[in-house]
Amino acid sequence: MTERSWWGWGTVDRALSDDECVALAAGLPGLLGRPRAVPDLAGLDLPAPRVTPPAALAPLVSTAVADRAAHTYGKAYRDVVRALAGDLRAAPDAVAFPRAEGDVVALLDWAGSAGIAVVPYGGGSSVVGGVEYRGDGPVVSLDLTALDRVLEVDRVSRAARIQGGALGPVLEDQLRPHDLTLRHFPQSFEFSTLGGWLATRAGGHYATLHTHVDDLVESMRVVTPVGVSESWRLPGSGAGPSPDRLFLGSEGTLGVITEAWMRVQDRPRxxxxxxxxxxxxxxxxxxxxxxxxxxxxxxxxxxxxxxxxxxxxxxxxxxxxxxxxxxxxxxxxxxxxxxxxxxxxxxxxxxxxxxxxxxxxxEAWRSTFLRMPYVRDGLARMSAIVETFETATTWDRVEELYTTVRTEVGAAVEQVTGAAGMVNCRFTHVYPDGAAPYFTVVAAGRPGSEVAMWDDVKAAATEVLGRLGATITHHHAVGRDHRPGYDRQRPEPFALALRAAKAALDPAGVLNPGVLIDPPARVRS
Amino acid sequence: MTERSWWGWGTVDRALSDDECVALAAGLPGLLGRPRAVPDLAGLDLPAPRVTPPAALAPLVSTAVADRAAHTYGKAYRDVVRALAGDLRAAPDAVAFPRAEGDVVALLDWAGSAGIAVVPYGGGSSVVGGVEYRGDGPVVSLDLTALDRVLEVDRVSRAARIQGGALGPVLEDQLRPHDLTLRHFPQSFEFSTLGGWLATRAGGHYATLHTHVDDLVESMRVVTPVGVSESWRLPGSGAGPSPDRLFLGSEGTLGVITEAWMRVQDRPRxxxxxxxxxxxxxxxxxxxxxxxxxxxxxxxxxxxxxxxxxxxxxxxxxxxxxxxxxxxxxxxxxxxxxxxxxxxxxxxxxxxxxxxxxxxxxEAWRSTFLRMPYVRDGLARMSAIVETFETATTWDRVEELYTTVRTEVGAAVEQVTGAAGMVNCRFTHVYPDGAAPYFTVVAAGRPGSEVAMWDDVKAAATEVLGRLGATITHHHAVGRDHRPGYDRQRPEPFALALRAAKAALDPAGVLNPGVLIDPPARVRS
Structure with a gap:
């Protein structure tokens, strides 16, 4: 078992060496002469924990520095930069590790009664601020990775009941003996969970047709603060608005996804x-x-x-x-x-x-693809600004979008950094009516100003997508970083409906405050 | 232009003649010797209208008996039987015919301020009590068929902006010059509208993959009592729960669908x-x-x-x-x-x-299929009990479902009517993880007791579907007739969320009360 990085993507052994970081400068003038050091966890100051679980829950709750540090952020560029700077002020007061669904219920009950925010946490691979609490009150990170079993396989219907905390390889390993596969392979596959995919409407393997994990869902089981929601196993239904579609994309704000029956596949021959x-x-x-x-x-x-x-x-x-x-x-x-x-x-x-x-x-592209997040971390250590953002728009606007984003985000990069950067693009998913372009931006930054510079580039990207009517996210989710673009995109009556649904399911407003919708006043005050 | 039947399916000219009705008795012993007469509209008593529109809206509102009678029911078997019996007590006080979206807004404003229930009405082909008001207060039927234009065609993206009131043939006629087709062909195609399909998650042409009209939606425009909701035209998005998926299947309870950008197709060669x-x-x-x-x-x-x-x-x-x-x-x-x-x-x-x-x-089956609803009306005139219901379940339970439904609904028919009836089945749509069986039940009934007998057969069908965990409806929708099965199927937390969303979007509770969710207390009292 290789060790997970607390500050960057993936596993420690695959991070770029200092020499590899330095070599990046050959392709991008203006980087540091040597990479920023990775801080020693032992030397970091974390705020004192403000929560005390009841005795029955204490064995599930950790306040260890390593746990709190690793659960402070997701894996966005700005997360990596802040972690490298030793800035862990946003660390959760504690990390809870439920071992069964009943533990999730008990932890939510405790949080609700004690006024503690809860951030559901799967693999922690969010690149949009989805798992980072930005409030002032006490907060617990709810790490679901112990709920990692394939509980049941229905070979005839080709479906499997899988717990929400199962990481990609963990669930595929359990499906393999049945000669089945979920075949959902987002770039984060190794480091993200089924529940995380469902909560964020992740994009996966299929470039057409079943592009999002949504399409692979047969039914879901969700623990909300007011009760457990379980939809029936159905291949299709027209009975009212789909219950699953409310929880798909809810990003931990309406409930915690503990299980789902997923449509699995025969392995391709x-x-x-x-x-x-x-x-x-x-x-x-x-x-x-x-x-x-x-x-x-x-x-x-x-x-x-x-x-x-x-x-x-x-x-x-x-x-x-x-x-x-x-x-x-x-x-x-x-x-x-x-x-x-x-x-x-x-x-x-x-x-x-x-x-x-x-x-x-x-093949050349595939190996580059899997190595990409580690390279990004190396670039961050060299003080580069790196952003990847993705969107989707209809074919009548695709070419304009491609050109405008490259021009305007390129100009923003130059204005912010003082030099031209790289703005590349690939189409990750395509549809009969449009495409999903994915942009990668890299430029040399100024040490100490990386987050502010990134924020400026991100604001420029958000502005151009919104102006052109392209979605703020095709599959990275909204989190906290995409809220301005999401608020612009979301129809206001739907915002009212979502806010009302949130208040009904999470009356104390404990679940992932600040994501998708503002927390109700009672929690904000 | 052929005349629409006010009491039965489709057009007057295609209804079975008296002789054709009598001929049905050859295949089903126990029917009447001669068909029940179709009552003369002019001789029917309708309750006096209790609503008076403001002057500005008066030109859009009709209290003519023919309009009110034709908008009293949908086209369920029990609707036809009651219409044939001259029972139009549930007639709306008036029928409104908006000519533009602004009219819809004004009509909803009027209804909200005057405490009038509004039943959105497309083609009126509901077979589940979706357009029949069962309350005591004043009610207006909102007939949207004047909003019937294809407003815009985007050939590059293969999408078209279509008004919600367009009947199937009306929209296909407008797409044909562009060599495009929506290719959504429910059995009701001629007599149902785009808005109706979207509001009920209709099942159409495609037996696999894109089985429901949901999959053909790019964006929607919905008039709610608190404002107009319009989603962006996007081929795909992962930005929070899908706004469209809340309105798809909302059956007129959350808003009135006035337009949608639909994914259209090149005509198959x-x-x-x-x-x-x-x-x-x-x-x-x-x-x-x-x-x-x-x-x-x-x-x-x-x-x-x-x-x-x-x-x-x-x-x-x-x-x-x-x-x-x-x-x-x-x-x-x-x-x-x-x-x-x-x-x-x-x-x-x-x-x-x-x-x-x-x-x-x-070919043999296709021609029978299109003739079926007219035959059903002929059977109703001969006092037969006829019900069609459809469901879906996973493959591991399909055979048990088929056998159990035939046995138990067959037994219910025999108990209710005193003789064996017919319980046939076809699979209308299939999925990798299951199938959608569609059952047709026909039996000889007793004149005057048809509705009560139908209700008993329906209760038996609802019970067996619920017990086996099969959906109460794959594509006919919930309406009022499927409420018991829907309430059993729907996860309770989702019911809370939906009720909250309804209260936020329709605070006066005017929209299609009794469908999907109970009206809020302020309207019920």
């Missing part, structure tokens, strides 16, 4: 992939739209812009690349791939890898 | 279909499950049980039939059909029609 290179993004976008509108539903369909493709070594300079993949548990998929390739060729693409041989463009 | 006959339902169910789990997503995939297949002349006696169809706007579909046919053959099916020739089993 047939796979095929290919890549197509296009001379520019306009051509690439036109091709990926044709693919998305053909009704073929490829499992993979990612368009890398010239910057992204070059970084991954996936295409010649200035060109963009479309990575296509199909899979099936039942039938060979070559004919499906051939149909996709035909569309890409018709759109002017030069196809490689469709002969069944290794698809080097896809 | 390639189609292929085939049928497979199976010796019994166990074999048919096993085959349809294999098809549903193969990831091929056929457009059509309907399993008819022996009774249903025999009625349609689609299979030899005692056998069941699986109808399969594939379609594409881009590529030939023969290879896809071949894969489906292979699965059906592997499961023991005898395949017909896969050679590209006419598929007679499918």
């Amino acid at each position: 047939f796979k095929a992939s290919a890549s197509a290179v296009f001379p520019d993004m306009a051509a690439g976008m036109s091709a990926v739209r044709a693919v998305a509108q053909a009704g073929l539903y490829p499992a993979n369909c990612r368009l890398l812009d010239p910057g992204e493709a070059a970084l991954a070594g996936a295409a010649p300079a200035g060109e963009c690349v479309l990575v296509l993949g199909v899979e099936s548990a039942v039938h060979p998929v070559e004919s499906r791939l051939a149909e996709l390739v035909e569309i890409a060729r018709d759109a002017g693409g030069t196809v490689t890898g469709a002969d069944g041989g290794p698809d080097r463009a896809a | 390639f189609k292929a279909s085939a049928s497979a006959v199976f010796p019994d339902m166990a074999a048919g169910m096993s085959a349809v499950r294999a098809v549903a789990q193969a990831g091929l997503y056929p457009a059509n995939c309907r399993l008819l049980d022996p009774g249903e297949a025999a009625l349609a002349g689609a299979a030899p006696a005692g056998e069941c039939v699986l109808v399969l169809g594939v379609e594409s706007a881009v590529h030939p579909v023969e290879s896809r059909l071949a894969e489906l046919v292979e699965i059906a053959r592997d499961a023991g099916g005898t395949v017909t029609g896969a050679d590209g020739g006419p598929d007679r089993a499918a």
